[in-house]
Amino acid sequence: MDTNNNTYTVIYATIMVVIVAALLALASYLLKDRQQRNVELETKQQILKSVKLGGDSENAPDKATYIESLYAKHIVEEKIEKEDETLKLYICTMDSGEKMYIIPVHGTGLWGPVWGYVALKSDFNTIYGTTYDHKSETPGLGAEIATPEFSKQFEGKQIFTNGVFKSILVVKGGADPASTNQVDAISGGTITSKAVEEMLFKSIEHYLEYFKVAADPTAKADSTVVLTPNSVNQ
């Protein structure tokens, strides 16, 4: 058979593309539910990690059920309705009865999205814990934001400095150890580090009004902030 024939070439290409497309579509269709579940579970695990829960899930006989039950036990999802946006907030009740307020943060790294969860203590100032993750930062450089070494630095830092919202600064060349709002950047991962800094500022900024009302219910905020509790199992 002459494989250099035009008709043959066109037919070959057509059949190949159809077969490949069908295979990929089939794989995507069959695996979608499982993938979705994995993503949801991952989110729940990250939220729990920001308040230092679920760290032992690898040893649990069934990791998925363990995470689900831990999540249902501790975390309540809330929605903050503002005039032009709806904010998500996760409220965690620790075993000690103490409440933690977990804020989801989103931003853009060097190659793709970066995101994380910041758990604030009930003074709405001190950070209890954080987790960060990324879609496609460079392994060994920007991707280091997902390591516990990086996120641990944020513990105990304060987002207000002298009563003003300054967020947390990710400092290249070493943070001042005495400072309450500086952490070390990642060497070789400056753009991703700066992305974390920007993400924290921009995401937390939206919650300030809510904090003001929540910290002192008698002081009315300038605009109407309505808190509507949502059940976890929606």
Add this chain to the structure above:
Amino acid sequence: MDKKIFIEPLFKNNPVSVLVLGICSALAVTVKLEPALVMALSVTIVLGFSEVIISLLRNTIPNRIRIIVQLVVVAMLVILVDQFLKAFAYDVSKQLSVFVGLIITNCIIMGRIEAFALGNKPLPAFVDGIANGLGYGIILVVVAFFREFFGSGTILGYPIIPAEWYIKNGGFYENNGLFILPPMALILVGAFIWVQRSIQKELQEK
């Protein structure tokens, strides 16, 4: 089957240091040893199987669109593997997600398919794919070892340099920041090629 197909790509005819293919990813993933190992494994698997598929199809592929056919096969394999990992081994897939794009564009894969799979039977093609993947892996591991050791003071994430040696803890030692940056990967690959050429005199140009 010739033993050479397996032995030669490991060192004597290494895809990175002799054929100088796949340099781009060798620079990108060698800051730490762990991603380098994961990348080497992924490339080895994808290369082995795509060579088999192309080798099976080799007598039917129209010559004028053969590169497109190869690309489609490689891309399909990588996406399928990625989809399965996302569904059944989510943690592994998270580590691999960065590499998926890099695997498809790895010149070793296209290079070996063009040079070997198109003209050989499936079994030798499979062996050639695995051997070239391993040869690529050897370079990655050597480069990543030095970069992680000198750049971060760790191996596979475990600290090797005692903490009290560091200047910030009152010692005399500091990690070399240059090793973390991409140029150092190129210098290390260059050094590897230098060593290899001194051993294998036949590689030297007159």
